[in-house]
Structure formats: C-alpha cells, structure tokens
Amino acid sequence: MxxxxxxxxxxxxxxxxxxxxxxxxxxxxFTDPSQQKRFIRKAALSLICWVVYxxxxxxxxxFENSSLPPRIPLLLVLPAxxxxxxxxxxxxxxxxxxxxxxxxxxxxxxxRVLVELLIYWAFLKxxxxxxxxxxxxxxxxxxxxxxxxxxxxxxxxxxxxKPLFILWNVAGLSTLLIVVSILMRxxxxxxxxxxxxxxxxxxxxPYTFLAGLFMxxxxxxxxxxxxxxxxxxx
Numbered sequence: 001m002x003x004x005x006x007x008x009x010x011x012x013x014x015x016x017x018x019x020x021x022x023x024x025x026x027x028x029x030f031t032d033p034s035q036q037k038r039f040i041r042k043a044a045l046s047l048i049c050w051v052v053y054x055x056x057x058x059x060x061x062x063f064e065n066s067s068l069p070p071r072i073p074l075l076l077v078l079p080a081x082x083x084x085x086x087x088x089x090x091x092x093x094x095x096x097x098x099x100x101x102x103x104x105x106x107x108x109x110x111x112r113v114l115v116e117l118l119i120y121w122a123f124l125k126x127x128x129x130x131x132x133x134x135x136x137x138x139x140x141x142x143x144x145x146x147x148x149x150x151x152x153x154x155x156x157x158x159x160x161x162k163p164l165f166i167l168w169n170v171a172g173l174s175t176l177l178i179v180v181s182i183l184m185r186x187x188x189x190x191x192x193x194x195x196x197x198x199x200x201x202x203x204x205x206p207y208t209f210l211a212g213l214f215m216x217x218x219x220x221x222x223x224x225x226x227x228x229x230x231x232x233x234x
Contacts, residue, residue: 003122007206017108019047046215
C-alpha cells in the first residue's frame with residue numbers, strides 16, 4: 001500500500017510542479033491576459049485528463065494482458081510521443097519554449113532519483129526485475145543525481161560546455177531506452193515472467209505511471225533542453 005501511495009504522490013507532485021511552472025512561464029510568453037488564462041486552463045485540463053486517462057484505463061486491467069501487440073506502448077507511450085511532436089512542431093508553443101528558463105527542464109530531471117527508488121522498492125516487493133533497477137542495468141539514477149549539478153554549472157556558472165550538455169541529454173535518453181527495453185522484454189517476450197511483471201505490476205495502477213507519465217516526462221524534458229539549445233545556437 002505504501003509503495004502504491006509513493007507512485008501516486010510522485011505523479012501528483014510532478015503534475016503540480018508542471019502546472020505551476022506553466023502558469024509562471026505563460027505570463028512571460030503571452031502579453032494578452034486572456035491568452036495567458038486560456039493557455040493555463042488548457043495546460044491544467046491536459047494534465048488532469050492525461051492522469052485520469054492513465055488511471056481509468058489501467059484499472060480496467062487492459063495492460064495486464066501480455067498478448068501482442070503490446071498495449072502499454074500503444075495506448076500509453078505512443079499518445080504521449082504524438083503530443084511531443086505536436087508541441088515541438090507547433091509555432092503556438094514557441095513563446096513557451098523561448099520563455100522557459102534553460103535550467104528548469106534540467107533541474108526537473110532530478111525527479112528520476114525518486115523514480116529509481118520506487119522502481120527498486122517495486123523490485124524488493126517482487127513486482128519488477130532486478131535488471132530494471134540500479135542493481136542491474138538501470139543507470140538512470142545517475143542522470144537524476146547529476147541534473148542539479150549540470151543545471152547549476154551550465155546556467156548559473158556557465159562552466160559546462162554546450163557539447164557536454166548535449167551529451168548529458170543524449171545519455172539521459174539512452175538510459176531511458178535501456179530501462180524501457182528491459183521492462184518491455186520482461187513484460188512481453190520472456191515467457192515465464194510475463195504475468196508476474198504485468199499482472200499486479202507494470203500493467204496495473206498505479207505502476208502504469210512509469211510508462212505513461214514518468215518516462216514520457218523525462219523524455220519531454222530532454223527534448224525541451226535540446227530544442228532550447230538549438231534555438232540558442234541559431
């Protein structure tokens with residue numbers, strides 16, 4: 001019960017942080033008060049709808065089915081990535097990107113330390129495999145631990161070079177890919193582990209926040225950082 005509460009509380013905390021950051025940025029990005037309010041409302045509604053969608057579809061048990069095609073990537077990951085494409089290619093969001101401090105998406109990545117602790121806790125409960133933890137092949141906690149340092153040195157002190165900053169973001173995306181590959185392999189392609197990892201685990205609420213919220217947010221922030229770096233270079 002405590003483990004489940006941890007996933008839910010982290011999800012709510014991240015949503016609140018993103019909402020507050022969005023509200024603050026909107027006042028710089030848009031000069032028209034009505035446009036500011038409209039953007040904040042849309043952001044809040046989108047966040048609420050996505051969390052409700054993950055929760056509602058998870059409790060139906062649809063993700064506990066290990067048959068192919070894999071349902072978690074199709075119904076949770078794919079929609080999130082479609083939104084990413086929409087966000088970063090739509091000119092309406094450019095003022096938001098431009099007016100978000102460079103350091104914010106980097107500092108935000110520190111949440112991954114908590115995610116890794118929750119993953120390890122889930123392993124101790126027999127829900128996730130050890131290979132998906134920092135005792136296995138999951139090095140994502142390093143990205144979370146170094147995020148505040150990278151943000152401080154790069155944007156407060158200006159001591160980290162841009163190539164190194166880009167490399168850090170690419171490394172962060174790579175560690176995520178490793179973790180996702182491990183979990184998807186165990187969930188859908190390792191016969192004797194399919195049910196144990198999906199049923200009551202990765203495929204059930206609130207553990208679906210891993211694939212539906214935590215991982216997409218980490219990817220989104222990396223892309224955000226790289227896009228801002230590109231804009232700065234232009």
